[in-house]
Amino acid sequence: MTRHLSSLQFMNTFSTKLEKALNNLQLAQYPPDAVRTMRKFTSTEVAALLGVTEAYIRQVSLKGQGPEPETTTNGKRLYSLDQVLELRMHLAEKGRKKWINPRRVDGEECQVIAITNFKGGSSKTSTTIHLGHWLALRGYRVLAVDMDPQASLTSLHGALPGFDYREGDSLYSAIRYDNPIPTDRVVHKTHIAGFDVICAGLELTEFETAVALEMRKTGGTGFLLRVSQSLEQVTDNYDVVLLDCAPSLNFLTLSSLTAATAVLIPVPAHMLDVDSTGKFLELAASYMQILDAAGSGAHWDFAKFLITKFEGNDHPQANMQALMRQVFGDDLLLNAVAKSTAVADALTWKQSLYEVQRSRFSAPKTYDRAIESINAANAEIEGLITAAWGREQ
Structure with a gap:
């Protein structure tokens, strides 16, 4: 009995077809000239990430300390992740909350x-x-x-x-x-x-x-x-x-x-x-x-x-x-x-x-x-x- 289906042809055919289809899908999601960005975070989310109150975040912003958030038409304050990190380091300098900068210190192994x-x-x-x-x-x-x-x-x-x-x-x-x-x-x-x-x-x-x-x-x-x-x-x-x-x-x-x-x-x-x-x-x-x-x-x-x-x-x-x-x-x-x-x-x-x-x-x-x-x-x-x-x- 002769089997007609070539394993090599089958694998090559569908690996090529699937790779092409997935590449097309990826190009649709993320074109070559697209710059992928992280979403922005509300002051409520930022407060939760930093372990402080939202009122404190607002107070820091109103005093002109730390990064300047984006303010929407309805008054919401939005922070990029880089700004969240900048704010974290700013608050860490004040030293009011232990480990607000959680990065390891000397003696702590990765x-x-x-x-x-x-x-x-x-x-x-x-x-x-x-x-x-x-x-x-x-x-x-x-x-x-x-x-x-x-x-x-x-x-x-x-x-x-x-x-x-x-x-x-x-x-x-x-x-x-x-x-x-x-x-x-x-x-x-x-x-x-x-x-x-x-x-x-x-x-x-x-x-x-x-x-x-x-x-x-x-x-x-x-x-x-x-x-x-x-x-x-x-x-x-x-x-x-x-x-x-x-x-x-x-x-x-x-x-x-x-x-x-x-x-x-x-x-x-x-x-x-x-x-x-x-x-x-x-x-x-x-x-x-x-x-x-x-x-x-x-x-x-x-x-x-x-x-x-x-x-x-x-x-x-x-x-x-x-x-x-x-x-x-x-x-x-x-x-x-x-x-x-x-x-x-x-x-x-x-x-x-x-x-x-x-x-x-x-x-x-x-x-x-x-x-x-x-x-x-x-x-x-x-x-x-x-x-x-x-x-x-």
Whole structure:
């Protein structure tokens, strides 16, 4: 029997067609001459971000101190994110509120957080982008690193000026064995002040082959240090580095876990997802045992599970949440991230919820519920970061 369908022709045909269609869609969203900008924030939002009252923000503005906000026809004051950061630093100089400038000080190590789980669809990228944007809005200097060849985190940032993974503009260029380049050359500024990215591309898959060849030559576990050595070149510029890992426990993920000072494991409260997470932990434990024996074991400030895509009125999910609480105890974050069409819509627009105006949603209350759950989870994670620095809560 002769099979008529060529695998090569099928893959080539549809990879080309899909790439063209997605490129056209991206050009429609972000034309080559377009400059992507972050939305502006009301004085109410600014007060919440800074942890002060809106009246105090208004008083500072009326005194002519700090940045001059835009005033709308109805009297609303709007601040750009750069102005929010400027205002934060202005208030920090007065020293009235401790940690209003939250950036780390001498003696506090840059926190490198690996967001990982080898179950696809567990919201690793959504968790990374929303946590990263939250921390940037709070005044931290954040670097997000796309560790996944599928490059979802990279795609969410639209057309970054000058980025082309086919030209080696990805993390792989900084961690490869042959002629690695300085890490700062693959760091991209984004339209969000305080939030930078290192992008990914298909060439990241070459790391697996390169490690296998290197291990055949030299043996040992030196590959585990490739990511950490690369990040050490730039961590002085950041307070937090987020590693958005691929949905697999490969050499790159193991290298990420070794580089990490903390780990976050997103898990939807579904039987298949929890079961898959159990297998991930079992496999990871077997690898870690080997690494410990070789003297290359990883040690973290914290490792936590985060329930994602949660529907509290779904009884099977509520039961699974109770089981997870029983099993994981304090290592399960108290706050779960709710499943929401608002999040799905925002990601379709290649934005986080923090980038989208509330008025853009047809059902603003859906946005309110989503942002409330995301804020709560992010605030809890921020607390873990500052606790690792030894700050008073």
